[in-house]
Amino acid sequence: MTTETAASTTGRGRAPQKGVVMGFLTRRRGGKRLHWTDWATWAYLAFGILLMFGPIVWLLLSSFKTQAGLQEFPPTFLPLSQVTVEVEGSPRPLPLFRVTMEDGSVRELAEVRRIGIVSTMIDPADPDERISVPIEAREPIRAFQLATENYTTPLEQFDFGRYLWNSVFVTVIATMITLVINSMAAFALSIYEFKGRNLAMGFIISTLMIPITIVLVPTYVVVASLGMVNSLWGVIIPGAATPTGVFLLRQYMLTLPKELIEAARMDKASEWQIYWRIVLPLSLPALAVLAIFSIMWRWNDFLWPLIVLNQTEVYTLQLGLNAFQGELNTQWNYVLAMTVVTLLPVALVFAFLQRFITTGIASSGMK
């Protein structure tokens, strides 16, 4: 162990110092003045952030808008809603407007009713006096307000909790099955040397070229004849073995030192133990990558569940979302809010598992 590596390990243990971070962020090419490449870098990065996060932020903000707020034109960036006031003698809260009077003065008035292009308004402070105002002269007063009912209503009324549970069940179980059977296939195709090994691998890879739409109907027939329609297992099992997963894991396992396997053989380990206790723990980085993929595929999967599941009790989140989209009327506020809900788990999974992608532990025990 050299002093160099020792220094880097101690540095990694602590949170990076503020000065270091600022130094990194404000690093520039051309001394004191900004070089044009600095401008280009910042512009490029800003554009990237806008491109990546723009839609997400837009989605997040819009999910807190009311149905009316969403349909407004021109659209607003923040979720704004009209301010209302309780007025004596009125059964419901009245919307508040800023009105430019004929004499040029500006007053805040509440609207009682509107007939044609004339609006009848009252002063909340003096509810007895009625004022007629042409509608061009008034402008709604709006304030920032989160429409949290977008989240609570679907979760309470539409049984979104159940969809959530179904989605979690499908994702977790399917990912576990995928990891186990794909790693078994990868183990056989990487650790054992047999005739036709590469042919078998090529055959598995070649199935990537068949689009899902082609096998949709035959797969459905199989699933239906096994009685798995309207069962979550009907969603889980057909997609459990993925050529991508086998390929990914196999390529990783090929890099494991052969001597480790041989050492295990000399240690009287059974083939199962070699798989379970040696190869799997060492393939953890690759397994984590596949787990991330699998979770994203399963969570976002729409077409196959749509075909297999047609009772609301077994709906997954994506199908539930689709239910808000009617033939005539789409409840965008619910769609957007529930889209945010469906995004969260994937984002969390990625945040926690992505460090595994770069971690290599397999090489460290050898020379």
Add this chain to the structure above:
Amino acid sequence: MATIELRDIRKSYADVAVIHGISLTVDDGSFVVLVGPSGCGKSTLLRMIAGLEEITGGELAIDGKVANHEGAADRGLAMVFQSYALYPHMTVYQNMSFGLENTRMPKDEIDRRVRRAAEQLRITDYLKRRPKALSGGQRQRVAIGRAIVREPKAFLFDEPLSNLDAELRVAMRKELAALHREIRATMVYVTHDQVEAMTLADKIVVINAGRVEQSGAPLDLYNRPANRFVAGFIGSPKMNMLEGALAERVAGGVVIGLDGGHRLVLPFDVPGLAPGTRVTLGVRPEHVDIAGREASGALPASVDINEQLGGETYLYCTLAGQEQVTVHQPGQRAVRHGDSVGLTIRTASIHLFAPDGSVVAHGADHAPADALAVAAAH
């Protein structure tokens, strides 16, 4: 503990034969070193004994029982790999206990064995560490410990010291020798380093291109190499090979005409060689002496390089018509680059090889130890 017997073992990959019939007996409790240049098939041979490579032909017997078709796990042997092959995700303790757990041994017995081996190898303090956190020498010990706890019939070592630095290698070499003395186990050790072979082995097997060149006790190989390859391979620095031809027979001896014009009179006859036959005269660097240039019976040469190590001196000299001659002498020699010297050779240390590489005569069989071969003017 076990006897391992190889009878005409062969190995080929597809149509390419790499081991051409090796027969060998590893006696119970002995330390046998397979040595040879890289690519000679020594590691393949070891892996065949271990059961990691299939045996194409011949018979492998462990304790008299043919084991050709037994799996690696069933042969009861333990192997120490060149790269150590420690399981990186397990602690030192787990690395050592893994093989025992697989035999369903009771936990307390496993613990007892692991701790005893750890103590023996002085790695008790590291039992909870991962291999990553160990130095090369410590990893090496863990790899050996993993073999010891199994109490195998025999230990197989595949170049176990080649990844260590020179100093550590010497230390580990001594430890291995001590370990063998202590546990008296049968050990088969593969190396390309003849120093390791000489220092560790009860019996050395020199392998070249898939064949056994010679096997025997280390000093037998050193003193009486069976052919030119063994002569050149065993001993460091390499044996000097002087090329020449049998010039004539004289009373009670022969005269060798060396390339470059010098003649050397040997006081013994070499039957079966006709005058004019090419011969190679081998003599080890430590058996060449430096004399004055005009000394009678010396071969005139000039010094190219003088390496003074204090306790010993290596001289590299040019002798007309020959490859550079190495001289290894104890003590310090006050000669410099370009100096003219005379080289004298003791007859008893000469080995004569026929053109096909086989040995024709060992000087030691014919001459007293201190007699000099006389260089005669032509």
